Amino acid sequence: MDTRAETRQIPLCIDLDGTLIAADSLWESLAVLLLHKPWLIFPAFLWGLRGKHVLKREVARRCGRQAADWPYRDEVLALIDAARDESREVWLVTGAAQQVATDIASHLGLFDRVLHSCDKTNLTSGNKRQALIKLCGEGGFDYVGNSRDDIKVFDAARRALIVAPDRAARSWGLTNGGTFIETTRVSRLAPLKAIRVHQWLKNVLIGVPLVLNHEYASLPLLIAVACAFFSFSFFASAVYVLNDIIDLGNDRRHARKKFRPIACGAVSIPSALTIAAALLVGSLALASLLPPAYWAVLALYGLVTTAYTFVLKRKLLVDVFTLAGLYTVRILAGIAATATAASFWLLAFSIFFFLSLALVKRFVELDETEIDACKKLNGRSYLGSDKDMVAQGGIASAFSAAMVLALYVNSDQVVEMYGAPWVLWPLCPLILYMLMRIWVLASRSQMHDDPVIFILRDWRSQVVTLSGAILVLVAAVL
Incomplete structure (x- = not known):
């Protein structure tokens, strides 16, 4: 023949x-099912005792994949x-x-x-x-x-x-x-990408209260900030991993998120869960070295992020206010870890500043998806027609952040803390320049979908940040 x-x-x-x-259909389906409905862990155990084929059947019926x-x-x-x-x-x-x-x-x-x-x-x-x-x-x-x-x-x-x-x-x-x-080779850096180490840069905010209170020469406080930074980073990365497992369906329909290590299968579900567990243990071990107030802030972050993952991310505008609040929680973590005084001005500025950036993120998603005016963004409650309103809110928040900063510079608190408070006035136009430039680039479809990461990578934003740090230092020294 x-x-x-x-x-x-x-x-x-x-x-x-x-x-x-x-991917492994059983592991993925089981993980998604239990993260959405953790009370099914005991029935799942019983299904497994009856045989793996029974576990597969019952999980497939309920997971909705x-x-x-x-x-x-x-x-x-x-x-x-x-x-x-x-x-x-x-x-x-x-x-x-x-x-x-x-x-x-x-x-x-x-x-x-x-x-x-x-x-x-x-x-x-x-x-x-x-x-x-x-x-x-x-x-x-x-x-x-x-x-x-x-x-x-x-x-x-x-x-x-x-x-x-x-x-x-x-x-x-x-x-x-x-x-x-031959298939596409899996990068050895895939686990690091899965935990989003680059996002740890956001947790530098934990050190802001220490700097603004001029306590940066205190070694015990510096050690406390370092412990809080890594504890918060480990905890946030564990949340990122669990969120990526929960949101696999939406991520795989997204133009860029489908290349995330868990979504594309570069990191298996068992490996991802092991990584998340190790990160949580490391986070809590470091948290044990910090004051009880830090534990409360960490618990608040966990509670809010969980609510965001399951509910709040699909609520109109609530999602962006939550994101802005989570950045502010990082500042609260720094306050709690170092037992420094909370500043109304710092917290108010943080809310408006990060609300503007959160709205940029939604604006970019609406702009890149190019959905019809009456159609909802995938996994969100925004319509295509909401793009202009989102932009208006974000720009208004940018000006509000600059206004709060101006009022702070003119406050009695600054006069008491800085020898030359007038040196701080250029901070206002610098902040406004940074935020308005981000919005201009977003309107030109030239913005990264995460504006915070954009700021950390953009050399102009880095120059603005460095200039601001120099102004604060000079105002304190003079």
Whole structure:
């Protein structure tokens, strides 16, 4: 028989988890389900005791995952297209639950047959091997897989194609002549990107109260600020990781967020949860070295971010006020960690300043998405027609921040703390310049979607920040 004709008669069998999609459907579905409905942890434990196939089935029924939400591998889709061009049958053969498998098959429309776990059988490893041998015979199918569980199936296949292999699958492939399918390499920096180390720069705000109270020469207070900085950073990163797991569906529909390490599958759900747990332990360990007031602020941050993740982020305007408040909470953390006096002026300025930046973020999302005037932004409560109103609010907040700063510079408190308070007056136009420039760039579609990160990376904003620091120092010294 002609080799090509023989190949056409042999089905190409595609594994799902880790192969067709760069994720594990069970782990991801279970994590999303329990983060949304933590009270189901005990039923989930009981489902697991009844068998993994039962756990898969019950989780699939409740998690609400959509077929379009999964991170499909382009390389495997290309392999499927090539097989179909050769008139070969393509089967989806997976240990996933029936609902997950059939939804994906229906969504892609590429499979001639679907084999999946059922109420009695978990279709993985040896069970999958036996099912394929029964249908095709030994060596009567080609198989695309990626993990240790696929090795028994590789042994029975005519040809083994290996995608993004784990250590066991790679070793088998090298020893037994498996064909490796090249995929996009996962960066070693993916875990650091997942915890968003660059966002730690925002937590520099913790040190602002210490500087403005001229306590920067006190070693114990400097140590307290350092502990608070890393404690807050670890805690915030853990929240980022959990939020990314919860919001996977929306992130994968977003033009840029779909490339986040968890959303694209570069960091697995088990790894992400382990990282989050380690960060929380580290955060609480450092917090134990700080005053009880700091614990209260950290708890407040956790409470507000949780509410933001599940509810507030989808509420019109409440979301941006919450974001502005979370920046101000960082200043409160610095006040609590160092036991310095809270400044009304600092907190008022912070609210208006960061409200302007939060509104920039929403403006950029509305501008980049280019949705219809009557259509809502994905995952938000803003309509396309709200863009101008959002801009007006943000610009008004920028001027309000400059006004609060001007009133502060003219207050009795500044006269008492600074030898030359008049030196501080240039701070007002500098702050206004920074914020107005951000809004101008946003209106030109030249703004990063996170304006705080933009400020930290933009050299003009850095010059403004440095100039402001010099003015504060000179005013204190003279």
